[in-house]
Amino acid sequence: MAKLAFRDVRKSYGAHEVIHGITTDVDDGEFVVIVGPSGCGKSTLLRMVAGLEEISAGEIVIGDRVVNRLEPKDRDIAMVFQNYALYPHMSVFENMAYGLKIRGFAKDDIKARVDRAAGILELAPLLERRPRQLSGGQRQRVAMGRAIVREPAAFLFDEPLSNLDAKLRVQMRFEIQKMHRQTGTTSLYVTHDQVEAMTLAHRMIVMNAGRAEQIGAPMEVYANPATQFVAGFIGSPAMNFLPGKGAGAGRVALDAGGIVMHASGTVDTGKSVVVGIRPEHLAPCSAADAAITGSVELVEQLGADTLAHVSHGGAMVVARLPGGSMPDVGTTLTLAPDPARVYLFDAATGARIAT
């Protein structure tokens, strides 16, 4: 178990820089999720920690050692791959024992460790099977078993659940949480799925185009997104963005019509901004108070709540309404946000405007 530290970590291929300086610390036993859209550099960052990609500049520290120049095997980490990367010609037991055998553990010790891991992951009846005889979820558990038997300083997960179906993904998310509770090992977890990030992370690093846009606890990132990108990426359904101009006195006039009241941030009159409103913060109101007025184009009933897609100017605005309400398609809906939960972003830079 160990701390991890990134100090201005950069990656470039030739003159082309893909990771532009990441700096953060990961505490001992912390579960940090790196989340971002595909191509944002999150997997590259993880592979740099593992030693599978060279670090172009900056330092990565595991424990108290700078690992830049260390081979993967000397970094005291274990990795779980997206495609599991199980050795197809070895049994489940041999797969988990492989790393221990190479490191010269005694036979009894190997058996004890594998049995313990198999116990945690409920793999005991499968130890003699080959990977091809296992289901996707079982293979994923073997891959995790291979990681935990070594009791490394840190676990690295590279999109471990993206090859699984939706139901299994929920179950494996739970298994990973359980495993982390039992082992308490520092973990770095890469995913493009913001739900995984929200549910698993103690802290998350939201990446976009090679930069860490925001680093923080999931609820903090959700409640206080630093940029328009983070606001749009975290939260499902995604935040609505409506361009507008400052109209003075805590008001923004939307380009598509309507006035939005906001409680935070000051906007100069006439300044171009983007108003961000989460679907769950929109509620029906009287026509006089409405910020958004439009006809209902689509209604999605999810049971617990209902998503109403309302056409506002040229854009669609999504509102999350209580499960019972069922506006008819084609009718006009008048909506207003909670002023305390209206986010303002600089139209030019995407940065949050806050007081």
Place this chain on the structure above:
Amino acid sequence: MEKRVVFRSSWLPYALIAPQMAITLVFFFWPASQALWQSMLLQDAFAAKTQFVWFDNFKDLFADPRYLASFRVTAVFSTLVTVLGLTLSLLLAAFADRVVRFGAVYKTLLIWPYAVATAVAAILFVFLLNPTIGVVSLLLHAMGVDWNYLINPTHAMILVVIAAVWKQISYNFLFFLAGLQAIPKSLLEAAAIDGAGPARRFWTIVFPLLSPTTFFLVVVNIVYAFFDTFGIIDASTSGGPVQATTTLVFKVYQDGTQAMDLGSSAAQSVILMAIVVTLTVVQFRFIERKVQY
């Protein structure tokens, strides 16, 4: 899912396989049955008198020390060709797989020998290794090695093995390279994180995963060394010196076309046929079961 085509007419399916059947019958079954028949005949060199002798030709063969010697020559030759050919091509494939720049150039160059005709390949090495005019021979003589494959049986064997291996490396290389590229990179990365160095990764991960390819190539190479190397031997050593490079196939040719002992030559062909059948059966049995993983 198996795809099944149902023909409505009863003769069409037979008509469709008829060309293939005709070729097999004319070019395989007919000559093979002739060889079988011929192997039980005794004929004088001018084909004036022919006598049916049952299995006497076979009995004579297995009593003939020169025939048994050619068995040993074939065993040594095919073992050397298979082992050296596979080892070198696996080595080359492993390196070519790691090459990042100009990879296509290396691969193309390594595949070229396959396009060279067998006899040309043999002559190429004869020119290099000829005791009087060969470039390599000059070097060897300068280093004090008395290189002369025309009189030294070991040297002759070395020459034909080199030529045969060189010719076959391209084929093996292609299959090994394809096999290597089919191994997911993440497996090797996982092994690297597990603590295995490059050599260990090769022997514990890559080599076992290549075993179906290797097994296939072993069979192909043995068959190649047995049969397809005739041209190399004929164009370089002609089986000599003192029969040191007379393989089974070469002896069939020699006894049949030069010694004009057609009965014995046919009997030898039949024995070779039996060996091929055995090899094929072995190959199919193992390929069916494959190497389990």
